[in-house]
Amino acid sequence: xxxxxxxxxxxxxxxxxxxxxxxxxxxxxxxxxxxxxxxxxxxxxxxxxxxxxxxxxxxxxxxxxxxxxxxxxxxxxxxxxxxxxxxxxxxxxxxxxxxxxxxxxxxxxxxxxxxxxxxxxxxxxxxxxxxxxxxxxxxxxxxxxxxxxxxxxxxxxxxxxxxxxxxxxxxxxxxxxxxxxxxxxxxxxxxxxxxxxxxxxxxxxxxxxxxxxxxxxxxxxxxxxxxxxxxxxxxxxxxxxxxxxxxxxxxxxxxxxxxxxxxxxxxxxxxxxxxxxxxxxxxxxxxxxxxxxxxxxxxxxxxxxxxxxxxxxxxxxxxxxxxxxxxxxxxxxxxxxxxxxxxxxxxxxxxxxxxxxxxxxxxxxxxxxxxxxxxxxxxxxxxxxxxxxxxxxxxxxxxxxxx
Amino acid sequence: xxxxxxxxxxxxxxxxxxxxxxxxxxxxxxxxxxxxxxxxxxxxxxxxxxxxxxxxxxxxxxxxxxxxxxxxxxxxxxxxxxxxxxxxxxxxxxxxxxxxxxxxxxxxxxxxxxxxxxxxxxxxxxxxxxxxxxxxxxxxxxxxxxxxxxxxxxxxxxxxxxxxxxxxxxxxxxxxxxxxxxxxxxxxxxxxxxxxxxxxxxxxxxxxxxxxxxxxxxxxxxxxxxxxxxxxxxxxxxxxxxxxxxxxxxxxxxxxxxxxxxxxxxxxxxxxxxxxxxxxxxxxxxxxxxxxxxxxxxxxxxxxxxxxxxxxxxxxxxxxxxxxxxxxxxxxxxxxxxxxxxxxxxxxxxxxxxxxxxxxxxxxxxxxxxxxxxxxxxx
Numbered sequence: 001x002x003x004x005x006x007x008x009x010x011x012x013x014x015x016x017x018x019x020x021x022x023x024x025x026x027x028x029x030x031x032x033x034x035x036x037x038x039x040x041x042x043x044x045x046x047x048x049x050x051x052x053x054x055x056x057x058x059x060x061x062x063x064x065x066x067x068x069x070x071x072x073x074x075x076x077x078x079x080x081x082x083x084x085x086x087x088x089x090x091x092x093x094x095x096x097x098x099x100x101x102x103x104x105x106x107x108x109x110x111x112x113x114x115x116x117x118x119x120x121x122x123x124x125x126x127x128x129x130x131x132x133x134x135x136x137x138x139x140x141x142x143x144x145x146x147x148x149x150x151x152x153x154x155x156x157x158x159x160x161x162x163x164x165x166x167x168x169x170x171x172x173x174x175x176x177x178x179x180x181x182x183x184x185x186x187x188x189x190x191x192x193x194x195x196x197x198x199x200x201x202x203x204x205x206x207x208x209x210x211x212x213x214x215x216x217x218x219x220x221x222x223x224x225x226x227x228x229x230x231x232x233x234x235x236x237x238x239x240x241x242x243x244x245x246x247x248x249x250x251x252x253x254x255x256x257x258x259x260x261x262x263x264x265x266x267x268x269x270x271x272x273x274x275x276x277x278x279x280x281x282x283x284x285x286x287x288x289x290x291x292x293x294x295x296x297x298x299x300x301x302x303x304x305x306x307x308x309x310x311x312x313x314x315x316x317x318x319x320x321x322x323x324x325x326x327x328x329x330x331x332x333x334x335x336x337x338x339x340x341x342x343x344x345x346x347x348x349x350x351x352x353x354x355x356x357x358x359x360x361x362x363x364x365x366x367x368x369x370x371x372x373x374x375x376x377x378x379x380x381x382x383x384x385x386x387x388x389x390x391x392x393x394x395x396x397x398x399x400x401x402x403x
Numbered sequence: 404x405x406x407x408x409x410x411x412x413x414x415x416x417x418x419x420x421x422x423x424x425x426x427x428x429x430x431x432x433x434x435x436x437x438x439x440x441x442x443x444x445x446x447x448x449x450x451x452x453x454x455x456x457x458x459x460x461x462x463x464x465x466x467x468x469x470x471x472x473x474x475x476x477x478x479x480x481x482x483x484x485x486x487x488x489x490x491x492x493x494x495x496x497x498x499x500x501x502x503x504x505x506x507x508x509x510x511x512x513x514x515x516x517x518x519x520x521x522x523x524x525x526x527x528x529x530x531x532x533x534x535x536x537x538x539x540x541x542x543x544x545x546x547x548x549x550x551x552x553x554x555x556x557x558x559x560x561x562x563x564x565x566x567x568x569x570x571x572x573x574x575x576x577x578x579x580x581x582x583x584x585x586x587x588x589x590x591x592x593x594x595x596x597x598x599x600x601x602x603x604x605x606x607x608x609x610x611x612x613x614x615x616x617x618x619x620x621x622x623x624x625x626x627x628x629x630x631x632x633x634x635x636x637x638x639x640x641x642x643x644x645x646x647x648x649x650x651x652x653x654x655x656x657x658x659x660x661x662x663x664x665x666x667x668x669x670x671x672x673x674x675x676x677x678x679x680x681x682x683x684x685x686x687x688x689x690x691x692x693x694x695x696x697x698x699x700x701x702x703x704x705x706x707x708x709x710x711x712x713x714x715x716x717x718x719x720x721x722x723x724x725x726x727x728x729x730x731x732x733x734x735x736x737x738x739x740x741x742x743x744x745x746x747x748x749x750x751x752x753x754x755x756x757x758x759x760x761x762x763x764x765x766x767x768x769x770x771x772x773x774x775x776x777x778x779x780x781x782x
Contacts, residue, residue, distance in 0.1 A: 084431075085431065087430060087431075087496060090430070090493075090496040093493045093494055093496075094494045094495075094496070149512075151429070151436060151437045151438075152436075152437055152438055152441070153438060153441050153495060156429075156496060221761065222760065222761040222762040222765070267765055267768065270762060270764065271431060271432035271764060327494070328441075328444070328445040328448060328491070328494060328495070329441055329444075329445075329495075330440060330441055330444050333441075393517075394437070396512070396514070
């Protein structure tokens with residue numbers, strides 16, 4: 001055999017993998033949308049499930065691990081964008097929105113914890129699962145809103161609530177890590193310092209990134225192209241740095257987004273819109289999230305998953321319904337807001353994976369509780385958000401006069 | 404519209420009312436938002452003077468003052484109303500700005516406000532309805548009877564270039580500098596029923612004209628005429644509609660004071676009879692003011708002399724000074740005149756802002772900070 005010919009089977013090739021995931025997602029998404037008339041991302045997840053370890057096995061655990069880099073890139077982009085939407089001056093002016101965020105997060109945690117322990121899940125697992133349940137998938141809400149070109153109070157409030165509950169969820173999960181370390185009899189230094197390192201370190205990384213981005217923006221001047229490339233490169237570099245220092249990509253990128261918006265007093269940094277580039281990563285994000293889940297998990301979770309989802313929905317709805325009216329939004333908006341907060345997705349998977357990397361045994365047991373719920377919500381969440389934003393009248397409807 | 408609505412309701416002489424169409428913005432990139440319904444709903448719960456109403460697209464809101472005898476109470480009420488609107492908008496994370504056009508929104512993104520009348524306008528006018536997302540100020544001035552309203556409408560037509568140049572605040576549209584001081588009026592001109600009132604001389608003639616147009620099915624109500632100046636029988640006023648919405652409510656009140664002063668001069672002194680010649684030069688003069696603002700040239704129909712809009716305003720301010728004094732608006736018109744002397748226009752302010760910050764997003768941010776009273780600049 002001549003040596004210039006490729007040898008088979010070759011090992012995974014990142015570019016081929018990326019292209020394949022994109023193509024599979026785009027084709028699958030379109031097929032699912034045409035047949036089932038549901039949002040594109042449901043199709044991406046279904047294709048992921050089909051190709052994943054639980055389906056045809058094309059994307060096995062090893063490949064999913066390889067492809068997880070793309071997921072983090074996509075998630076980083078989304079969290080940055082979401083962070084930039086979190087407007088702290090708004091929370092000061094509409095304290096009821098801030099109160100809603102805190103109340104729905106607290107209710108979600110305590111109700112989930114209560115119900116899970118009643119179902120004889122041991123307290124530490126119940127607590128971590130409940131903490132993960134606080135978060136609403138920022139990716140699903142943002143992507144569906146962008147697909148519909150939705151704009152309005154329900155959209156903006158859903159995005160802000162998702163941003164806040166994601167931060168709270170992440171912080172609580174990280175603090176609970178102390179308990180997990182303790183459970184596995186780690187040194188007390190690790191018990192105390194690891195959560196602190198993650199929280200402070202990731203926030204500090206986000207802070208440094210935002211300061212650098214703003215300074216660079218000032219130096220570059222108001223050029224949309226230059227700002228786009230600079231911001232994108234800062235996002236990618238921050239994700240890389242988070243890896244380098246074993247920090248949290250999620251928290252670092254959220255902090256980068258929030259601080260670059262709220263500390264930029266001179267408005268140096270121009271609005272960042274990842275546009276079609278962002279859509280490309282979204283496809284990969286959902287295909288890989290789908291592939292990382294298996295139907296076996298659904299069976300394992302079974303009724304627990306259903307109880308988890310219902311409890312979470314009830315808790316969030318209680319929080320939202322009791323306070324939203326004080327914000328002065330139109331009647332009916334609160335109900336749509338409850339629906340818009342249902343999705344769980346890559347962020348939750350990523351938090352489960354975080355614990356798995358530390359303690360595989362703990363991660364596997366946690367996955368059995370959380371991931372079955374995530375799987376159901378990966379499919380139902382986008383439909384709920386799509387319905388809520390349309391029903392709220394905030395989707396950009398096609399209104400054309402007759403020719 | 405029933406015939407009784409064509410009866411001219413007499414109003415106390417020279418009372419004033421202002422309508423302001425405003426831009427509703429998001430706080431993220433300062434593009435137009437679509438939250439008119441929520442904003443109006445929230446404002447209904449807060450006590451405020453005047454009225455707040457929807458306009459043709461969901462990105463607009465219209466403020467109406469109540470009826471005022473003089474400039475002083477008008478400006479105070481507009482400021483109170485401005486503060487109420489600004490506060491409610493911020494609770495919804497929205498911003499509000501003046502200016503005749505949004506500098507960079509894409510008209511095809513706009514959505515028609517869901518009322519039957521506005522939806523019908525979309526059906527009739529197609530894309531023009533969405534492009535009508537432009538922002539004007541209307542000034543109502545009270546008239547004792549219909550004949551006086553017809554006379555005043557014709558006489559004010561000569562001063563349309565003044566109104567345009569003084570209010571011009573729409574230099575940018577769809578992301579580009581239009582080279583006009585007021586590009587907004589070009590959007591209005593596209594409508595078939597825009598332009599001027601026909602050359603009728605009495606309220607009787609006006610009513611006959613309207614009945615004929617309605618009989619032919621061309622219009623259903625007075626609202627279908629998009630004239631620059633039109634009588635408004637149910638209010639008992641003449642409505643001047645050529646103003647761009649200024650960048651501040653203070654300047655809106657100054658412009659209203661100018662119309663009131665002119666109206667008092669015209670109705671009390673009756674300096675001329677209405678002339679068809681005014682309409683002969685009308686479109687040329689109006690174009691000059693749209694294009695060049697104060698520097699545009701103006702041909703006077705009565706003397707057939709050419710001057711700049713700036714000179715013509717300054718001499719008019721002198722002519723009407725006694726009337727301004729009688730109306731308690733002397734200081735207001737002096738302030739307006741001082742701006743004219745230094746060549747100030749809101750359009751110039753907007754262009755200057757763009758030259759400084761080099762991003763239209765930031766220009767709109769500055770416009771909103773100015774309108775909401777967060778920065779103090781030129782009135």
